[in-house]
Amino acid sequence: xxxxxxxxxxxxxxxxxxxxxxxxxxxxxxxxxxxxxxxxxxxxxxxxxxxxxxxxxxxxxxxxxxxxxxxxxxxxxxxxxxxxxxxxxxxxxxxxxxxxxxxxxxxxxxxxx
Amino acid sequence: xxxxxxxxxxxxxxxxxxxxxxxxxxxxxxxxxxxxxxxxxxxxxxxxxxxxxxxxxxxxxxxxxxxxxxxxxxxxxxxxxxxxxxxxxxxxxxxxxxxxxxxxxxxxxxxxxxxxxxxxxxxxxxxxxxxxxxxxxxxxxxxxxxxxxxxxxxxxxxxxxxxxxxxxxxxxxxxxxxxxxxxxxxxxxxxxxxxxxxxxxxxxxxxxxxxxxxxxxxxxxxxxxxxxxxxxxxxxxxxxx
Numbered sequence: 001x002x003x004x005x006x007x008x009x010x011x012x013x014x015x016x017x018x019x020x021x022x023x024x025x026x027x028x029x030x031x032x033x034x035x036x037x038x039x040x041x042x043x044x045x046x047x048x049x050x051x052x053x054x055x056x057x058x059x060x061x062x063x064x065x066x067x068x069x070x071x072x073x074x075x076x077x078x079x080x081x082x083x084x085x086x087x088x089x090x091x092x093x094x095x096x097x098x099x100x101x102x103x104x105x106x107x108x109x110x111x112x113x
Numbered sequence: 114x115x116x117x118x119x120x121x122x123x124x125x126x127x128x129x130x131x132x133x134x135x136x137x138x139x140x141x142x143x144x145x146x147x148x149x150x151x152x153x154x155x156x157x158x159x160x161x162x163x164x165x166x167x168x169x170x171x172x173x174x175x176x177x178x179x180x181x182x183x184x185x186x187x188x189x190x191x192x193x194x195x196x197x198x199x200x201x202x203x204x205x206x207x208x209x210x211x212x213x214x215x216x217x218x219x220x221x222x223x224x225x226x227x228x229x230x231x232x233x234x235x236x237x238x239x240x241x242x243x244x245x246x247x248x249x250x251x252x253x254x255x256x257x258x259x260x261x262x263x264x265x266x267x268x269x270x271x272x273x274x275x276x277x278x279x280x281x282x283x284x285x286x287x288x289x290x291x292x293x294x295x296x297x298x299x300x301x302x303x304x305x306x307x308x309x310x311x312x313x314x315x316x317x318x319x320x321x322x323x324x325x326x327x328x329x330x331x332x333x334x335x336x337x338x339x340x341x342x343x344x345x346x347x348x349x350x351x352x353x354x
Binding site: 003004005006008010011013014078081082083086090 | 181182183184207270271273319320321322323326327333335336339340342343346
C-alpha cells in the first residue's frame, strides 16, 4: 500500500527511478546472453536477433527503451539537483523526464514496425 | 472553513508502539483545528489521553501528529481541510518512539541535531563589535531560506530514508547545518561539514522531497541537503573530508 504521506509527484519519481534501475539490472544478463551468442558464429547471432522481429518482442523492446530513457533522464535530473544550484519546479522536471521517455519509446516503436 | 453542526468520527491512537486506534465522536465546529478536536476528546471523553502542545499558534512546534496518514502541525490544521467524510484518524508522528498515545519521544530527533553539530559556534566575544551581515548576500539569503524551522519533526516523520535507515540525521538537522554553514559568523564549519559527510549524513537523502512537501513552514530541506552534498563534494576534492 502506498502510504498517504507518499502521495506526491517526487515520491513517484523516486519509485520509478528505483524500479526502472532494478528492471534494467534484471535485463542486463539477457543482454549479455544475446551478445555472447556472437561467440558461436554469425549465424547463431543472427538467429537470436531474429527473435526481435516478433511483435511481442518489439513491444518488450519498447518497454526497455522507455525504462532506459526514464532512468537516464531521471538520473540527469538528480545529478543537476545535486551538483548545480537549486532550482524549484522539480516535480515539473520529473514530469518532463517521464513524458520525454514515453515519446522516445513510442518513436522507437514506430520506427521499428 | 466548515460550519457548526454534525459530528466528527475521530479515531485516535491509544497506548504505546503496540497500541490501537480508538473511535470517538466529537462535535464539528466552524474554524476547528485538529488540536481542538484532540483537546475536546481529552476534556470530555478520555481524560487519560496523552498529547503535546504549547503555543497553539504555530510557533513552538510541539503539536505535530499524523493526521489521516500525513504528518501535520495540528494547531494550524483545520479539520475542514483534512477530514474525509467527517472522519479523522490521528496518530503519533512516524519515525519516533511513542511515549504514550499521541506523545512521541523527541530525544533522538534532538540528539541528531547535536550529532550534526547544529549549534552555532561563534568566534567573537562580547567585547567585539557586532558583525554586519548584508541581507542581500547569497550566503545570508541561504540562511534566511532555512532559518524559520520550528523543530516540529514533521519533515523527520515524512522522511522515508529515516524510516529505512534510523541512523540518518534527517532533514531538520541537515537543514539546520546548512543555515550554519552559510553563517559567516560561525567558526566550526569544517568540523560540521565532516559531521554530515559520514555514513549517517547528507548523502543518504534520495531527494524524494517528502520533507519539503509537508513542512508547515514551507521550508525546503531538500534544497539545503543538496547544498550540503555540493559542499561535501567540493571539500572532498580538496581533500578536506
